[in-house]
Amino acid sequence: MELEVIDRQGKATxxxxxxSADVFGVTPNEHAIWLEVKQYLANQRQGTHKAKERAEVSRTGKKLHRQKGTGGARHGSRRSPIFVGGGTIFGPRPRDYGFKLNKKVKALAKRSILSDRAANGKIKIVEDFVLEAPKTKDYIAFLNAAGVAGKSLFVVDGVENNLYLSARNLPKTFVTEKNQVNIYDLVNADEILISESSLAHLESILK
Known part of the structure; x- marks a missing residue:
């Protein structure tokens, strides 16, 4: 697939x-995408949740009443989960939600998203440019000139602080470095903008 490189004003250069057909021309694998999104979201979880069980609650350990002759059930502690203020049965404990996913599956997921967007004309290659100052209106003008209306992801070559600062207040767009591209941002973006200098890197790591 051949694409025109556009400039900051949205005009063809x-x-x-x-x-590369190996990266932008594969048959999308929805299951691979689902697996990597699931892993990404699992890795975002802190897993620090904790509920006190019966051995950890601060309540008296005295036996409530005698064992027999009351006509009621036998109880040995107020810490029992059946009482208000007692411990929690099978409560959450700190844990790691992450799981292993093969590199080939992760690469396939990213190729699948890029191929889907390319097939629908949602990929644009942008000539490298820098913003002289961090101004959101300048970035909005760039998006409008490029014909981007929905959610977008702009993959740039390196740390472009003014570009990042100009885009961070916009809820429907995100700027990321070529080394930081993740499946969640790709799936979330209706249109993907790729800087000319970062395209080769993306193709090399995803083949």
């Missing part, structure tokens, strides 16, 4: 790039 006259340059064209050929997208």
């Amino acid at each position: 006259g340059k064209k790039v050929t997208l």
